[in-house]
Amino acid sequence: MREPGFWHRPPSLASRLLxxxxxxxxxxxxxxxxxxxxxxxxxxxxxxxxxxxxxxxxPTTLALVALLRELGETPVVLSRGYGGQLHGPVVVDPxxxxxxxxxxxxxxMARRLPVVVARNRTEGAALAASQGxxxxxxxxxxxxxxxxxxxxLVVIDSRRGVGNGSVFPAGPLRAPLALQIARTDALVVVGxxxxxxxxxxxxxxxxxxxxxxxxxxxxxxxEALRGRRVLAFAGIGDPARFVATLxxxxxxxxxxxxxxxxxxxxxxxxxxxxxxxxxxxxSLVTTEKDLARIGSAQNALGVDVVPFAVTLAFEDEGKLRLxxxxxxxxxxxxxxxxxx
Numbered sequence: 117m118r119e120p121g122f123w124h125r126p127p128s129l130a131s132r133l134l135x136x137x138x139x140x141x142x143x144x145x146x147x148x149x150x151x152x153x154x155x156x157x158x159x160x161x162x163x164x165x166x167x168x169x170x171x172x173x174x175p176t177t178l179a180l181v182a183l184l185r186e187l188g189e190t191p192v193v194l195s196r197g198y199g200g201q202l203h204g205p206v207v208v209d210p211x212x213x214x215x216x217x218x219x220x221x222x223x224x225m226a227r228r229l230p231v232v233v234a235r236n237r238t239e240g241a242a243l244a245a246s247q248g249x250x251x252x253x254x255x256x257x258x259x260x261x262x263x264x265x266x267x268x269l270v271v272i273d274s275r276r277g278v279g280n281g282s283v284f285p286a287g288p289l290r291a292p293l294a295l296q297i298a299r300t301d302a303l304v305v306v307g308x309x310x311x312x313x314x315x316x317x318x319x320x321x322x323x324x325x326x327x328x329x330x331x332x333x334x335x336x337x338x339e340a341l342r343g344r345r346v347l348a349f350a351g352i353g354d355p356a357r358f359v360a361t362l363x364x365x366x367x368x369x370x371x372x373x374x375x376x377x378x379x380x381x382x383x384x385x386x387x388x389x390x391x392x393x394x395x396x397x398x399s400l401v402t403t404e405k406d407l408a409r410i411g412s413a414q415n416a417l418g419v420d421v422v423p424f425a426v427t428l429a430f431e432d433e434g435k436l437r438l439x440x441x442x443x444x445x446x447x448x449x450x451x452x453x454x455x456x
Contacts, residue, residue: 118376119169119353123288124279131286138286145283145291149299151261156241159251159266159447161440164258166296166315167278167288169377170353171271172306174221174405175331175428177255180269181229183437184251189444192249194240195222196256197233199378199409204234205243215409220378221255224408237262251444258299259290266447267439269327270296271304276354277311297322302439304329306428307357325439327430331357333365334425341422347371347398349389350406351379358403361426370398381410390417 122128163180165171177193184191197204200219208218208226215223218233225231230247234240237254241263244252254260258268272278280287289296293315303319303326305312316326345368350358355374362369371392375381393400400421407414407423414421430436 119288122280123282124276127280127282131280131282134286135282138283141285142283142289142292145259146295149259149261149291149295153261153264154238154241155264155451156238156245156252157451158241158245158249159444160241160254160263161251161443162254162258162263162265162268163271164254164256164268165271165290166258166293167290168284168353169288170357171273171276172304172329172331172428173256173271174225175426176269176271176304176306176329177253178225178228179329179428179430180253180440183433183440184253187437187440187444190248190250191229191253192244192247192251193222193225193229193231193253193255194237194244194257195219195225195231195233195254196235196237196260197222198256199380200233202233203236204232205236205240206233207231207243207247208233214411216380220405220408224404225255258296265301267301267443268299269302269304270300271306272312272315273309273354273357274305274307274312275309275357277309278315300324301443302327302436306331325435327432327436327439329428329430331361331426332429333361334427337423337425338365338367341365341367341399341401341424344368344399345370345397346401346422347373347389347393347396348401349373349375350403351375351377351381351409352403352405353377358424362401362424367401370396378409379406381406381413383413383416386410386413386417390419393419 122130197219208231222231232244283289404423
């Protein structure tokens, strides 16, 4: 969906009119979040956010995978598979699955690590464990009570924060903010903005770590676009951040087009982008997630679509490493004690 503009402005008439519905939605979400979950045989780390739309969950998940592997773990990602038609549980196979099957983010990540898609998180966790997972990384699902989480890491964009701070549909929040903060074990703040500072202070007051991070373009992506004039397009939660990252990397963005998050590109839309690029002598550039959705359709465009890859770099990786070790060791000690 495309986020309404009033979600990211001070309380407006539109937002106030929706508050009664938001109160009902918030109560339902809060009740659901407090339900008891199912314990699984391996530690579960959840990467989520407070609100709808993008904040950097996927780069955070991939960064955690790399760090967990350094710690000797075998992580498997568990995803609901938003935008895909398969209910699962299924292990994502990029050679036979498409984004229409399993969702764009799982397909993109499955090229780098094992990913399980399942609408039923308990069944998905069982399949992930059967694949040899020593730790399960839930991509999203912070508000989902199905599994007991050994740690919940919430990702927030430092520039956008939580918008107007209201619950859906009056604002972008998925549940009342106070409840979500109370269930946050670590907060990942992406970028150098200040919109998340108040929330970061509240999380820190609870004794939970606040981890600062930034998106870093992969050198190969920057080199592939060096000296080119580009038409940038993206159907993600925050297309403006994508364009800003391109520009900060010295890439000349001549034209930009934004689409709703997880947008399913039509042949007509892709043809229009290709025609505009050819007409103005531009290179098409998009995100890895968007390219996963486009898939083989790019072969018929007559122009290359360059994926612009980014990774998440933490300011204090040692702090994150200690947090992960503490949570993993604690989870395993607790499970061992229950067996005795």
